[in-house]
Amino acid sequence: MSASTKTQTLAALQVRPVCHVIDGRLVGSERSADVIDPATGQPFGRCPQASPDQLDAAVAAARRAQPAWAARPLAERRNCLHRLADAILAHEPELAALITLEQGKPLKDAHAEVARAASQIRLLTELVIETEVVRDDARGRVELRYRPLGVVGAITPWNMPLVLSVPKIAHALYTGNVIVLKPSPYAPLATLRLGELAHDLFPPGVLNVLAGDHALGQHISEHPGIDKISFTGSIATGKRVMASAAGTLKRVTLELGGNDAAIVLDDVDPEAIAPKLFAGAFVNCGQVCMAIKRLYVHADIYEPLVDALGRIARATRVGNGFDPDVQLGPVQNLAQFKIVQDILDDTRRAGARFVAGGHALEGGQGYFIEPTIVADITEGTRLVDEEPFGPVLPVIRFTDVDDALSRANSTRFGLGGSVWSRNVERAAAIAARLEAGTAWVNHHVGADAQVPFGGAKQSGRGREYGKAGLREYMEEMAVFIPSSRL
Incomplete structure (x- = not known):
């Protein structure tokens, strides 16, 4: 079964090359790069490399789509994400084979990664961020309300391609944001295929997936049209991401290395x-x-x-x-x-x-x-x-x-x-x-997925998962309401 799965996946890559998802459309690029099978050290497929203009197009599409997406009832956003979880499970054999080809892990572990990615969506979307009452007395009522930040730029590593990409999608979309996601150039194909499977499950511009090298990651971190960066990777790269994001004072969540x-x-x-x-x-x-x-x-x-x-x-x-x-x-x-x-x-x-x-x-x-x-x-x-x-x-x-x-x-x-x-x-x-x-x-x-996770010291900044993780994708706003009318 494993050998036939590998053969079928390789054949499919020759017939149907993977694409970016930009504004709900599947698009290629003028440039492409080899993807290496770490079990052989040899290339087995090609990956499109997004240009700065394509990134600009994805960000513009995301900004257009965000207000209407945020206005949708929470239940509708949850249902759309559940359909994504269903699509992931429906294509588990294909996604698992891509993970094993590009990341190297045993196929049974790749299947477990795919299944976990789908379950993370369902667990996260059981949580609800509600308005909090700070004070309600003779002086008046003070509420803490939470609203989406806007456009999220997400950059993910090569060790767990889907299980580290899918939660960023779920965090962002569930809280009313939209997303531009870049997978690692070392292991991009499973994430790009996920984007293809999801491109018509959301309105155009809500979910954009672009592959590229580390320069594209820097462009995402610096881009003035992106409001938040969520990055998972090494401490050294995390510091560069934070420095690049400082020019526009983006919100930044960093999940970095551990020892x-x-x-x-x-x-x-x-x-x-x-x-x-x-x-x-x-x-x-x-x-x-x-x-x-x-x-x-x-x-x-x-x-x-x-x-x-x-x-x-x-x-x-x-x-x-x-x-x-x-x-x-x-x-x-x-x-x-x-x-x-x-x-x-x-x-x-x-x-x-x-x-x-x-x-x-x-x-x-x-x-x-x-x-x-x-x-x-x-x-x-x-x-x-x-x-x-x-x-x-x-x-x-x-x-x-x-x-x-x-x-x-x-x-x-x-x-x-x-x-x-x-x-x-x-x-x-x-x-x-x-x-x-x-x-x-x-x-x-x-x-x-329902418990906050993140690092102390130089192992990270902020949290993902749980209500604390969802709030990282939202702006906290205090609203003062008087106890009497004018």
Whole structure:
């Protein structure tokens, strides 16, 4: 089934090239670029590259469409988004195959991504932002009302193409905004196909999807016709987005990188929790902003847990995502592949112990790196201090919990973190001291569409999901109403 799905998808790309969606129309561009299959390192399709004029046209169409879209009753906007969720599920096999081709993850994980994208729409649209009463007394009534900002520019990364694009669409459209969305040039096709499926589900101009390089992203951030930027990606790029948006004082939401710490206390069973920790670190080949990137383990259970993790890593099958037996795919692009290799080289020079992995897979095709467990390492190395964003996990020894917390918090990152213990109350108290936007107990990775998510420190600005996330797409307005008439 996997092989035939891949063949059918490749054939469809030859017959029907993907297009931008601008003002409700499917359009191409004079320029196009290769899209690389990370499992082979070779191009498998072409992607149109939007020009500045096409961006201007999309923004103009969005501005024309926004007032009428905002005037629609909330229930109508919700129904339109539910139809989008239905379309996503109806085309799940095609969208999943595109994700595996361009992103590399196993096909079953791509199917899960598509299903989750659809469910996020339904969960978000169960929430309602209502007028809040701040005061109602003899002095009068004061209300907080929320209205849409206007045109949202959204820029998404390559690690989870649909699951990070669809919520931005849902946040924006549900709250009465319209959107111009740009996917990563490394993995644009599934998002462009989503735009094609949705182009006639909304009025023209409400949903625009344009592909392009990083220069197009800068144009979106700077564009005077865009009122808000929602960006997910690296800290370095997030800073550039924020600087570009400053010229027009756009509202900005940034969900940026993480170097999440997991702290494992001395009362756990190493064999029991090793699979959960491995999954939290190596999900999507370690290419998840909220994955475990640093594992702090109490000295009393350090060696048994390191050994258990090493055995899991060595038994994990890495390969082409269309192989049904594969558990981890490749690193998504050549640039990131080289970064991970450089970090591995630095780790060897530091004298750390490689318990499992540590090398690119032999064979020369694709961007595959063995699942790697590194022990006897500490702060001051790139692997611990930076975010490798690949299948590599450092395991760090500690003896004092306060010391482990201090080390976990001594970083510019602050996306997520977790604490693992049989004593849930103790673990929760420790987790609450993590300097992060999200903390888990006996679990790691996972965002709930009805719970705000975002980063502390340099891991982000603002929130997405939940009512707080929806409000990020709206302007808060205080309305003072007197208690007596003139």
